[in-house]
Amino acid sequence: YFQGVRQAQWLTKTKxxxxxxxxxxxxxxxxxxxxxxxxxxxxxxxxxxxxxxTTEVAPMREHYCPVLFEDLIHLxxxxxxxxxxxxxxxxxxxxxxxxxxERESILLQVRGLNGILMNSMAPIPPxxxxxxILATEEHVLETFYPISPTIDLQEVNVYKExxxxxxxxxxxxxxxxxxxxxLFFLESANVRTNRFRPEQLRAKMLMFAFGNALAKAKVLYGxxxxxxxxxxxxxxxxxxxxxxxxxxxxxxxxxxxxxDGVKNLVWIDSDQNLYEKAQCVPExxxxxxxxxxxxxxxxxxxFKKFLxxxxxxxx
Amino acid sequence: AxxxxxDPMWKCRVKYTVRPVGMKKTGGRDHTGRIRxxxxxxxxxxxxxxxxxxRLRYEEGAPPEPFTEKVISVRYDPCRSxxxxxxxxxxxxxxxxxxxxxxxxxxxxxSSHIGRMAVLANEGDAYPLGALPVxxxxxxxxxxxxxxxxxxxxxxxxxxxxxKVNGTAIVQLPSKRQMQVLETCVATVGRVSNVDHNxxxxxxxxxxxxxxxxxxxxxxxxxxxWAGRKIKPLPPMKSYVNLPRITAQE
Numbered sequence: 427y428f429q430g431v432r433q434a435q436w437l438t439k440t441k442x443x444x445x446x447x448x449x450x451x452x453x454x455x456x457x458x459x460x461x462x463x464x465x466x467x468x469x470x471x472x473x474x475x476x477x478x479x480t481t482e483v484a485p486m487r488e489h490y491c492p493v494l495f496e497d498l499i500h501l502x503x504x505x506x507x508x509x510x511x512x513x514x515x516x517x518x519x520x521x522x523x524x525x526x527x528e529r530e531s532i533l534l535q536v537r538g539l540n541g542i543l544m545n546s547m548a549p550i551p552p553x554x555x556x557x558x559i560l561a562t563e564e565h566v567l568e569t570f571y572p573i574s575p576t577i578d579l580q581e582v583n584v585y586k587e588x589x590x591x592x593x594x595x596x597x598x599x600x601x602x603x604x605x606x607x608x609l610f611f612l613e614s615a616n617v618r619t620n621r622f623r624p625e626q627l628r629a630k631m632l633m634f635a636f637g638n639a640l641a642k643a644k645v646l647y648g649x650x651x652x653x654x655x656x657x658x659x660x661x662x663x664x665x666x667x668x669x670x671x672x673x674x675x676x677x678x679x680x681x682x683x684x685x686d687g688v689k690n691l692v693w694i695d696s697d698q699n700l701y702e703k704a705q706c707v708p709e710x711x712x713x714x715x716x717x718x719x720x721x722x723x724x725x726x727x728x729f730k731k732f733l734x735x736x737x738x739x740x741x
Numbered sequence: 742a743x744x745x746x747x748d749p750m751w752k753c754r755v756k757y758t759v760r761p762v763g764m765k766k767t768g769g770r771d772h773t774g775r776i777r778x779x780x781x782x783x784x785x786x787x788x789x790x791x792x793x794x795x796r797l798r799y800e801e802g803a804p805p806e807p808f809t810e811k812v813i814s815v816r817y818d819p820c821r822s823x824x825x826x827x828x829x830x831x832x833x834x835x836x837x838x839x840x841x842x843x844x845x846x847x848x849x850x851x852s853s854h855i856g857r858m859a860v861l862a863n864e865g866d867a868y869p870l871g872a873l874p875v876x877x878x879x880x881x882x883x884x885x886x887x888x889x890x891x892x893x894x895x896x897x898x899x900x901x902x903x904x905k906v907n908g909t910a911i912v913q914l915p916s917k918r919q920m921q922v923l924e925t926c927v928a929t930v931g932r933v934s935n936v937d938h939n940x941x942x943x944x945x946x947x948x949x950x951x952x953x954x955x956x957x958x959x960x961x962x963x964x965x966x967w968a969g970r971k972i973k974p975l976p977p978m979k980s981y982v983n984l985p986r987i988t989a990q991e
Contacts (some may be wrong), residue, residue, distance in 0.1 A: 573811055573829045 430629030431694070432568065438636040439682050440675075440690040441565045446731065447674055447693045453734040460730070464501070468700075473495035474720055475667070476704040484706040487621075491614035491667040498729070502736040511740045515607065527640060527682050550607060550659040550739035559657070559678050562689040573724060606638045608735060611664035624669060624697055631662040631673050632692060639677035651681035653688050661735050670698040670728050672735060698728040705728045754791070759827065759834050761788035764820075766953070784953025787819040793835040794881065794889040796851050796867035797927050800831050807852030812865075815839045815934070821897035822936040838881055838894055840931035841867045855924065864931035870902060871924030872908035877902050879928040882912060884981040886925040896938035899931070909982050921980040 435442055446454075475494035479485055485493075499517070611631055615621045622630060639660045649656060654677065663675040673693040679688045702723025709717040752761060769781035799805055810830030818825040826833055826839035828849065849865040852872070859874035863961055869886075873879065876925035878899040895901045898915045905911075910924045946956070 573831070 427520065427526055430625045431632060434629040434632040434636075435692075436567050438690060439567065439679070439685065440632070440636070440692050441562045443691060443693045444695075445693065446672060446695045446734075450674060450731070450734050450738050452691075452735055454727075454730050460733075464733075465724075465726050466728065467501055468498075468726065469721060469724060471501060472701055472704065472724075477706055477719070483712070487667055488614040489576075491612045494667055495610060495612055495665070498732060499736075501729075502733055505737065506735070509737070509740055515654055527680070536595060550605075550661070552657040552659060558691070559688055562678070562691065563687060565689055567685050574638070606660050608661040608663060609634055609638065611662070613666035619697075621666060624671060626663045627666070628671050628673070628694060630694055631664045631671060632675065632694075635660045635662040635673060635675040635692075635711065636677070636690070639675060640680065641678055643680055647680070651679075651683065653679045653681060661738065663732065663735060665700075668700060668704075669733065670700060671696050672698065674735075674738075695731065698731065699723065700724055700728045701725065757791055757793070757835065759790075759939045764789040780955045780957065781953060782955045783950055785951050789820055790818060790825060790836050792818075792825060793837055794891070794894075795883075795887065796837065796881070796890070796929060797887075798835075800833055802928065803831060805853065807850060807854055809848050809850045812839075812843055812845055812847040812849065814845050815843055816831070822935060822938050823892070823894060824896075826934075838890075838929075839934040840880065841897075841931060841934050841936055842931070843934060851927075853925070853927065865929065867927050867929045869925050869927050870912070870922065871905065871908075873902055873928075873930065875902055875904055877930055878932055879930055880933045882920075882922070882928040883926045884920075884922055886923055886927070890928070892920070893928075894933065896933055896935035897930065897972055898933050900928075909980075910946040911978065918976060919978040921978055921982055923982055 430670050431442070434440075471494060473618045474497055476485065476491040477612070480489060481495050542558075560699075609631065611627065613627055639658045642660075643654060643658045658677040660675050660677070662675065664671040664673075676691045678690050681687060701721045704721050705717055705719045708715045708719045764787060765885050766784070766787075767781070769776050769778040771777040778964040799808070808830060810828040812828055813827045813834070815824055817827045821838075824839045825836045826843055828836060828837055829835075847865060849863075849867070851867045852860075853869055855869050855871040860868055862868055862870045862873055862877065867881075870879075879902060880893040880899055882900060883890050884892065892914060895915075900915060901913045901921065902911050903911045905924060908924055910926075911919055911921050912928075913919050920989075949956075
């Protein structure tokens with residue numbers, strides 16, 4: 427019912443821009459960054475995930491979603507032959523994030539298991555120019571009168587305000603891969619009611635990207651709320667095996683108590699289908715095969731954007 | 742997912758929730774197990790949505806002032822003839838009985854303030870009877886302030902505010918009976934939704950069975966004095982106001 431992304435925007439003091447930022451789009455269009463025969467290899471990856479990986483007729487979503495993700499990451503990593511700085515990335519799973527911030531006298535927190543995080547040695551350069559950042563000052567956050575923006579949030583008693591980039595045993599200071607680069611979310615619950623709708627998945631991506639960016643900013647620049655000189659950029663990809671949501675989040679300010687001033691920016695490209703339908707068993711009507719098994723409606727652009735987000739920051 | 746209790750009294754839920762709760766049908770049987778009401782049984786399974794009949798329920802930590810809410814959706818309720826509306830305000834959502842012409846996206850106000858002048862109320866708002874002009878159509882009436890609506894809740898019904906006397910108000914119910922209540926009792930303005938409910942045609946016996954009504958006995962008996970149209974004067978006005986007894990001075 428309720429608009430997920432709009433509520434997340436108010437909570438994180440963010441301005442929404444449709445489509446991906448121009449720096450990412452330039453990587454998409456640049457033919458030097460393509461893999462040879464990448465369409466063929468992506469189709470192989472989809473077939474592997476959707477058809478070949480199981481002994482039953484069709485694998486369940488919680489099975490094919492992570493397999494597809496692994497294959498796509500493998501394809502992206504094979505580009506590191508051309509760009510050696512790509513090797514300076516690492517993946518972290520089962521990773522807990524904790525970030526706290528105050529928003530108009532309400533204390534908010536993002537906690538919990540994150541999905542899969544990809545860290546890199548070098549941070550992503552800011553995507554928006556200084557003028558765009560200053561222009562967000564005029565943008566007014568929308569209100570949901572009479573509904574309060576914190577509706578449907580879980581109320582918890584807080585004893586310790588935690589701000590953590592997953593500083594467990596392995597992530598201490600001096601760890602080389604310290605900058606959060608991209609977050610990946612796999613919506614792989616089997617039953618449709620347990621799965622997030624695309625709108626809710628985008629809101630979840632926004633909140634977690636914001637949490638990661640905020641925690642990193644507090645580590646770099648301290649706990650005081652202020653406008654950041656070097657904005658922190660975190661990317662995020664969410665999928666349920668077929669539909670992809672791409673997001674680039676730029677944290678411009680940690681001053682979130684008031685609703686005026688510089689806002690954060692997010693570029694969202696939503697509902698990108700990698701393929702329309704993956705037919706496991708051929709469809710037969712009256713003893714005649716109408717639709718043979720295979721992948722229908724494959725769109726190579728979705729994988730190009732996935733690759734562009736992966737390469738962003740090093741190219 | 743809806744939660745179903747396994748003990749016979751399924752109505753044990755204390756905390757209010759918007760999600761539908763699984764309910765157990767009684768089949769017309771009371772706690773001894775024998776049939777108390779004939780003709781009930783079977784019918785489609787229903788899930789109960791907890792309706793908040795007390796419109797003026799303030800949130801925890803909210804001041805007792807007039808507040809507004811937004812209607813998110815209006816939907817069919819299998820447990821009653823009227824439609825229900827999901828409204829949200831502040832930090833909570835609740836179900837209320839929808840009035841006629843309630844659309845998703847409307848803003849409704851709930852107030853307990855009685856001013857000197859009568860308020861021109863919009864449909865769907867809830868005001869105390871003392872604040873409404875005489876002659877408005879109201880529904881979801883309570884007999885005592887804060888008790889929760891118990892009258893005028895069926896589809897398409899409406900009561901009429903007839904007059905206001907001292908600190909009480911007199912309302913005419915849909916059965917043409919008149920009722921006197923304190924003017925601080927809150928009622929919503931407008932007719933209840935699903936107005937054409939009495940014009941529907943059941944069409945077949947099966948539809949009655951889906952509604953949970955079992956057939957009558959087929960035994961023919963001659964009708965006695967209880968049958969036929971009766972014309973009687975209206976019963977006296979029902980007063981829910983405890984006026985102080987006027988005792989004779991010694």
